[in-house]
């Protein structure tokens with residue numbers, strides 16, 4: 527659907543997006559995952575034609591000229607700080623966004639009912655936006671972005687700061703939309719959401735460090751992961767071990783990376799006398815977090 531080649535955006539001395547080449551296929555949920563400041567928003571803004579690239583290309587596959595311009599104009603973009611009008615009701619907000627797309631009232635009404643049903647906001651049509659919960663506000667923002675029936679949705683960290691239950695709910699809506707054929711590009715700083723995408727690109731310091739299905743990215747992980755439960759939370763006892771390629775504390779346990787051919791017993795033997803109160807050592811499959819920690823540190827996968 528969209529392909530970028532060496533897409534770059536420079537702000538003064540900073541290269542916010544650095545030679546990014548990605549391809550988003552029609553009908554997929556493509557996740558752009560990375561820490562704050564990675565360049566996700568800047569990349570999305572270029573794809574929506576809101577800012578001009580410094581260099582590189584954006585190609586809309588199977589389209590050119592006027593059709594391509596129209597297609598970009600029809601994207602539904604939900605920016606990070608989406609402004610809803612707090613003193614307007616849910617329905618008044620939707621009417622406002624629909625009117626910006628020159629839609630007539632009846633069309634807006636029937637589309638709104640359909641989307642509000644899907645997002646479970648139908649009961650709140652007359653509630654002021656200011657009185658919605660955080661998760662509901664995000665769903666209303668999504669509804670507003672959908673009212674123009676876009677060919678593609680571009681969502682910039684739509685679940686940022688939203689509680690876990692509402693995040694799940696939001697993703698359920700994205701899955702429903704995708705099942706109906708919607709292509710979705712979504713950025714997130716939450717690693718668990720990377721697993722929910724069909725394809726994921728990890729972005730860091732303007733560059734794409736890896737792009738593939740979450741499963742393939744994990745399969746290519748070059749190390750064995752040992753999960754160590756210990757009484758100490760201090761990484762110090764692992765630092766001096768020559769077998770250890772990397773180690774970090776994550777989810778109440780240590781994740782220790784060793785070469786694939788290093789036996790667990792060899793690690794156990796080394797840490798046995800270290801007085802770290804090791805309770806349990808077991809091999810675990812690499813998680814998407816393991817991949818991303820390594821990518822952010824070393825950019826090797």
Ligand SMILES: Nc1ncnc2c1ncn2[C@@H]1O[C@H](COP(=O)(O)OP(=O)(O)OP(=O)(O)O)[C@@H](O)[C@H]1O
Nearest residue numbers: 537540542560561562563564565566567568569683
């Ligand atoms: N208009 C601008 N002028 C100067 N620098 C900018 C501009 N827009 C973004 N930047 C810088 O470019 C870098 C990438 O920012 P961007 O907002 O694209 O990252 P991000 O991955 O979306 O992170 P966040 O989630 O924090 O927004 C940051 O260092 C940011 O300060």
